[in-house]
Amino acid sequence: MELKIQPIGNSYSDQAIDLILNIQQKEFNIPVTLEDQPDLAAIEHFYHEKGGHFWGAFIEGELVGTIALLKFDKHAGAIRKMFVKKEFRGKELNxxxxxxxVLISFCHENQINELYLGTITILKAAQRFYERNFFVSIEKEKLPPLFPLMSADNIFYHLSIH
Known part of the structure; x- marks a missing residue:
């Protein structure tokens, strides 16, 4: 199984929506809808046009993972839409x-030095993943003023990349 990571845009919106909503709603019972996430139907407008990016992970042509960078300040971005399909998770495929x-490389190339993200209490594996990657937990009050808050998020992380 060969993993291919590539930038994706609006032409992949339907696949990204299927992947992400299934994980949010069916796997974790997070009360979030497509209407709560208009960015998924307009990837290029929400991410690319503002200096961020959106990537998809593909195995044999199937979208199995996503990650996005929402640039919200000259040198700062928020990680969004980090999801991997259940049957493709784990250290084996990594x-x-x-x-x-890939996202951090993009940040280096584009002078984005500060990364932030929000997640929710139930996503324990995600929290462990970010902590293994040197993200530090921060209080909501310490987030930059321009950080784009998501209503469901209640745990926040920061990483300085230089």
């Missing part, structure tokens, strides 16, 4: 790690 590394 898809989440590969996605994060």
């Amino acid at each position: 898809i989440a790690q590969a996605l994060l590394e």
Whole structure:
């Protein structure tokens, strides 16, 4: 199984929506809808046009993971839409790690030095993943003023990359 990570845009919106909503709603019972996430139907507008990016992880042509960078300040971005399909998770394929590394490389190339993200209490594996990658937990009050808050998020992380 060969993993291919590539930038994706609006033409992949339907696949990204299927992947992400299934994980949010069916796997974790997070009360979030497509209407709560208009970015998924307009990837290029929400991410690319503002200096961020959106990537997909593919195995044999199937979208199995996503990660996005929402640039919200000259040198700062928020990680969004970090999801890997259940049957493709784990150290064997290391898809989440590969996605994060692609995003961090993009940050280096584009002078984005500060990364932030929000997640929710129930996503314990995600929290462990970010902590293994040197993200530090921060209080909501310490987030930059321009950080784009998501209503469901209640745990926040920061990483300085230089």
